[in-house]
Amino acid sequence: MGDTPEGALESGKGRSVRIDVPALARVEGEGALHLHIRDKEIERLELQIYEPPRLFEKALEGRSFEDVPEMVARICGICPVAYQISAVNALENAFGIEADPWVQTLRRVLYCGEWIQSHCLHIHLLAAPDFFGCDSVIAMSREHPEVVRRGLRLQGLGNDLMRLLGGRSVHPVNVRVGGFHHAPPVNEIARMRERLTAALPESEALVRWTSQIGMPEDRQDFISVALRNDREYPIHQGQIASNDGLAIDPEQFEHHFTEYQLAHSTALFSRYKDGAYLVGPLARLNLNHDRLPAPLAQMLQNSGIRLPSANMFHSMFARAIEVHYAIGEAARLLEHYAVPRAPAVVVTPRAAVGYGCSEAPRGLLWHRYCIDSQGRIVQARIVPPTSQNQARIEEDLRLSLQAFGLEHGDDELRLHCEKVIRNYDPCISCASHFLRLSTDRRS
Amino acid sequence: MTVVRILGVGSPSGDDQAGWLVVRELERTDLTVRLPCRASLLSLDRPGAQLIEYLEGADLVVLIDAMRSGAPPGTISRLDAAQCTPRDRPVSGHEFGVVSALELARALGGLPACVLLYGIEIASVKPASQPSEAVLAAATHLAQIIARELAQRFGMSARPDAAV
Numbered sequence: 001m002g003d004t005p006e007g008a009l010e011s012g013k014g015r016s017v018r019i020d021v022p023a024l025a026r027v028e029g030e031g032a033l034h035l036h037i038r039d040k041e042i043e044r045l046e047l048q049i050y051e052p053p054r055l056f057e058k059a060l061e062g063r064s065f066e067d068v069p070e071m072v073a074r075i076c077g078i079c080p081v082a083y084q085i086s087a088v089n090a091l092e093n094a095f096g097i098e099a100d101p102w103v104q105t106l107r108r109v110l111y112c113g114e115w116i117q118s119h120c121l122h123i124h125l126l127a128a129p130d131f132f133g134c135d136s137v138i139a140m141s142r143e144h145p146e147v148v149r150r151g152l153r154l155q156g157l158g159n160d161l162m163r164l165l166g167g168r169s170v171h172p173v174n175v176r177v178g179g180f181h182h183a184p185p186v187n188e189i190a191r192m193r194e195r196l197t198a199a200l201p202e203s204e205a206l207v208r209w210t211s212q213i214g215m216p217e218d219r220q221d222f223i224s225v226a227l228r229n230d231r232e233y234p235i236h237q238g239q240i241a242s243n244d245g246l247a248i249d250p251e252q253f254e255h256h257f258t259e260y261q262l263a264h265s266t267a268l269f270s271r272y273k274d275g276a277y278l279v280g281p282l283a284r285l286n287l288n289h290d291r292l293p294a295p296l297a298q299m300l301q302n303s304g305i306r307l308p309s310a311n312m313f314h315s316m317f318a319r320a321i322e323v324h325y326a327i328g329e330a331a332r333l334l335e336h337y338a339v340p341r342a343p344a345v346v347v348t349p350r351a352a353v354g355y356g357c358s359e360a361p362r363g364l365l366w367h368r369y370c371i372d373s374q375g376r377i378v379q380a381r382i383v384p385p386t387s388q389n390q391a392r393i394e395e396d397l398r399l400s401l402q403a404f405g406l407e408h409g410d411d412e413l414r415l416h417c418e419k420v421i422r423n424y425d426p427c428i429s430c431a432s433h434f435l436r437l438s439t440d441r442r443s
Numbered sequence: 444m445t446v447v448r449i450l451g452v453g454s455p456s457g458d459d460q461a462g463w464l465v466v467r468e469l470e471r472t473d474l475t476v477r478l479p480c481r482a483s484l485l486s487l488d489r490p491g492a493q494l495i496e497y498l499e500g501a502d503l504v505v506l507i508d509a510m511r512s513g514a515p516p517g518t519i520s521r522l523d524a525a526q527c528t529p530r531d532r533p534v535s536g537h538e539f540g541v542v543s544a545l546e547l548a549r550a551l552g553g554l555p556a557c558v559l560l561y562g563i564e565i566a567s568v569k570p571a572s573q574p575s576e577a578v579l580a581a582a583t584h585l586a587q588i589i590a591r592e593l594a595q596r597f598g599m600s601a602r603p604d605a606a607v
Contacts, residue, residue: 074570077489125492125539137492138543141550149551156493170454170489 015040017406019414024421029428033417034264035397037406045401047393047421049265049428060380065091065177065349065371072367072382073171076427078121081114081166082360083382084175085236090367091177093250094354095347102340103179104236109333110165110175111235111358112326116158117169118361119281119319119326122425123210124151127316130419131213147209150202154323157199161330164192179344189337196331203324204299210320211303215313216419220399222392223272224283224308227359233291233325234284236358240366241287242277243308250355253366259383267387267428276391279363280424281318282309296325312396315423319361349375360385362425386426393424445480448501449589452487452494452508452541457572458516458565461582462486462507464574465563468586479597494544495553503557503596505589508541509578510562517577518564519585559592561585 017037024031029049036044056075060068072087073080085107092099099107124147125137134140141148159169164184166172174181225246227238240248240256248256259268271277286308289300300307300321305314351373357366363385370379400420401413408416449469451462463486469475475482485497498504510520541560548554563581574582 121492138546138550141547145551148547152492152495156496159493168488 015407017410017413019410019417021414021418024418029426031426031428033397033421035401035413035417040406042398042401042406045394045397046264047390047397049267049390057380057382060369060377063377065095065347065369065375065377068369068377068380069175069177070171070173073173073175075382075384077170078118078427079114079360079362079365080171081111081162081175082358082365084172085111085358086356086360086365086367086382087369088175088177089237089250089356089358090354090369091356091371092347092354093356094352094369094371095177095350096352097178097345097347099179100340100345103344105333106165106180106183107175108236109330110162110172112330112333113158113161113165113169115235115326115361116323116330117155117162118158118425119323120151120155120158120206122361122422123206123316123319123323124148124155126425127422128213130415130422131215150206154199154202154206154327157195157327161192161196164188176344178347179342181343183339183343186337186339189334193331193334193337196327196334199327200324200331203320203327207299207303207317207320207324210317211305213316215311215316216400216404217311218313218400218403219310220312220396221310222312222395223275223277224286225272225277225279225364225388226284226287227357227364228287228291233288233329234359235326235329238359240357240364242272243287244273246272250357250366253355253357253383254368257383257388259387265390267390268383269391270383270388271391276395277388278312278392279385279388280315281322281361281363282312282315283363284359285309285318285321292321292325293328296321296328299324312400312420312423315425319425349373362386362427363388384427386424386428389424389426393421393426396420396423445503446501447478447480447482447503447505447593448497449475449482449484449505450487450494450497450507451485452490452506454489454568456570457567458563458574458578459509459568460574461509461563461565461578464579464582465507465561465585465589468583469590472586472590474590474593477599478593479599482593490544491539492544492547494541495548495551498545498548498555498558499553501555503559504555505559505561505593506541507561507563507585507589509565509568511565512562514564515577516564516566516575517581519581519588520562520564522560522562559589561589 019035021033032048034046068087069084072083075083129136129140132140162169167174223242225242227234228241229238257270257272259270261268289307353370355368366383368381369377372378397420404416451466453460453462466484466486469484
């Protein structure tokens, strides 16, 4: 939306439309969309990710395992905790370490902070303006100031929770393999818990508000992939599951999911059983709504939105549900907080391969590290949610545009495409680390 | 009582600490105590849209941020917030800068009556690196300018020598 698309071309036989959005607005990072329609058929549709690859995996090679949590946090300013937790899960898996319950609890709470801030940012700053006829949150603020204020208050709460547990809200520094560097003091945790509890009516109102926003009816058949476990709604750990019966450990990811490259994107695509699949809040909710506490299940029931949902436009509602859940969950987990004798276990590195994953705000984030006997990274592989969703976004755009009607005007088609893309909250900056670098040297 | 907030915006990456450095310089002085108002100093780490929280309830805000306009590193600029409009619409959470946040505050009716916006031209923003000499010197100089300007606004004797 930030740039003027190329206009429509009318041909003699039938309508020929060419929409090129050279810089997608209100998504994280740099991407473009190319849509060419000829005679009521989509001739070309590409979500082009052109953000330069940042080669983080290569940059990790040769570094100590201790550097990894801080380095991978730099991949994204919005979801650094997801990168840190997936990384420590993988490295602890490699070293045969089981983080203790105190550490697991605090990681989950830290992750709640990230979900709250990232989801609130996306709902209010990026996605919602579309549904109120506004081109930005600034325009939406003039008509719905209280909604925006509430969103920013909740986002700020998430940031503050990340700051308290992570040392700072952008690229936190407190996470380490084996636990945390520092345990937050009891009095500060108690104050935070009071704020979390006090915010619950606001997050409940957010859920109600998102459930009442009129969304397009756009049912599609897709596979949802998310973590799942017996105890709780998945955030920081679990098995990888799908709605077609997959239930695997992180170690088996590469046996079921394949990455591949297409010329129009600097991010890798990913497929499961030769097809696209969905990761993210709606996939999580589809697979795990039975893990939500009773009051939230009741809110789901009252919303009129039936799960599992085949409508990607329910993603904003799913984010709101997860914000409300994360605030309540963080408050619950901090109720009996105490400072432990040591905030981390001693880590002894060994030569091994480790696998780990967690649920980033945008979906499943999988890491694998090959480590030598000195604890140095020999090879790293990171599969972020946006690259996994890329094929699904393109598939969704094709189906959704057909359902919407290709006869619509260019501006309407473009806006519809952008709404579809924003349902996925793509983080293009996260996704574009993964171009395999090959050098052709000829004399 | 008039509420004054002096906000340094930045990140830990090299010259991007410019705003924080100015706040740190001012923290070494007795400026906030001497001013006949409720004055506070804060360093903010890439606040994005959250900046509006720190604007709320203030009568006068001094914002200091790193900037890149092509001028030599260390160049100090004073901008009037009223004249600032976002170069483009905010396109993502990653890129929601100070000017967009001011625009958002204005739309929400929470823009302070007076916002003084200062920029220090920067060069390198390498993570975990130290700020350059040019930016360090500019931060010291800008702290003096801000101290002097606030002193004058509140009818106090300018004490440039004692300001920092």
